[in-house]
Each structure stands twice: as C-alpha cells, then as structure tokens.
C-alpha cells in the first residue's frame with residue numbers, strides 16, 4: 001500500500017508540546033508512516049528570533065529523539081533563499097516517489113494558506129491535514145474555493161486520491177505557543193510543563209547567555 005508521509009513545517013522557535021502531541025495524534029489516527037519536522041527559514045518580517053537556525057534544529061532533534069516515526073528534516077535551512085513550501089514539496093516528491101505526502105498544519109496556519117507562494121499548486125502536490133487548535137476556526141475562504149468539496153473528517157479519504165484532499169483532524173487541544181514561551185523566558189518565568197525537559201534545559205541555557 002502507498003505510504004503516507006506527514007510533513008510538518010514550522011518555525012519551531014522553540015518546539016513545544018503544542019507541536020508534538022498533535023503531530024503524534026495525527027500520525028496515529030491517520031496512520032502515517034512518519035512525520036517529518038521541517039524547521040523553516042525565518043521570514044525577514046518576523047521579530048528577530050532568540051534562537052539561531054542551528055539551535056532550533058538542535059531542539060527539534062532533542063524533542064523528537066524518543067519518538068519512533070518522528071524525523072528531523074533540515075532541507076529548508078540547507079536551501080538558499082526563502083522557504084517556499086511548494087519548493088519543499090517538490091524536493092520531497094523527488095526523495096519519496098511512490099509515497100503520498102500529507103502536509104500537516106494547524107488551523108491558524110491553514111487559514112493563511114491563500115497568502116502562501118503558489119498555494120494552489122500545493123494541492124497538486126500533497127494532501128493537507130488541518131489540525132484543530134484552541135481559538136482557531138476554519139476561515140471563510142475554505143468554503144469558497146473549489147477544493148472545499150474535498151474537505152472531509154474521514155482519514156480514509158486520503159487513500160482515495162494521490163493529492164488534493166483536505167482532512168480536518170481533531171487533536172489534543174493544548175493552548176501553548178512559541179511566542180508565549182519566548183515571553184515567559186524573557187521575563188524570567190518558568191516554562192516547565194510546556195515543552196520537554198531536555199528542550200527546556202537547553203533553551204534556558206540559550207536565554208541565559
């Protein structure tokens with residue numbers, strides 16, 4: 001049977017349980033063979049991160065080390081120029097021909113999809129798994145585009161076509177964000193229970209410098 005590969009892109013500045021548990025939920029509930037965590041290059045308009053590319057990668061590696069099926073993929077950081085998901089998917093298609101790519105994104109990220117470079121082409125390259133996120137609802141655009149007819153909450157639909165399906169997947173609701181964690185760190189508050197301890201130790205060292 002065709003293998004389903006999850007693609008989970010993000011800034012991961014830093015990675016936290018709000019990324020990890022929903023990714024595990026998706027892998028188990030949808031039956032993905034693996035989930036590839038792909039840290040992206042930080043866009044120039046974002047606030048300057050405290051963590052370097054290398055630190056973000058290192059923390060993702062630490063966070064996923066004990067989870068079979070979770071894989072770190074640093075291809076966007078190895079590529080020059082902006083990180084366009086469409087280019088990442090083309091490169092993944094080259095590496096995993098014969099597998100079905102499933103792009104995982106939180107609902108907040110999915111609602112911004114029309115602002116992504118060549119977003120309609122993305123649906124010619126993969127399925128999209130949209131995960132529920134506290135305080136996020138499906139934006140209006142989803143009901144207006146033609147692909148709306150392919151939105152489903154049944155994981156089986158991903159096996160029926162090679163690309164272009166949108167799956168709404170409910171996941172554990174954890175109201176955690178990287179920006180909240182960065183704010184806690186800069187104001188000297190604890191980040192315990194928001195992210196794995198191994199990640200927290202490294203992160204607090206980075207902030208202490």
Ligand code: ATP
Pocket residue numbers: 009010011012013017018019022104105106107108109131132133134174175176177178179180
């Ligand atoms: P920031 O607070 O800096 O904007 P973030 O915590 O939202 O960061 P990102 O790295 O920007 O994290 O997110 C990567 C992906 O993870 C996105 O698809 C986002 O929707 C999803 N995500 C992040 N946090 C959660 C969460 N708590 N629950 C579900 N999905 C999440």
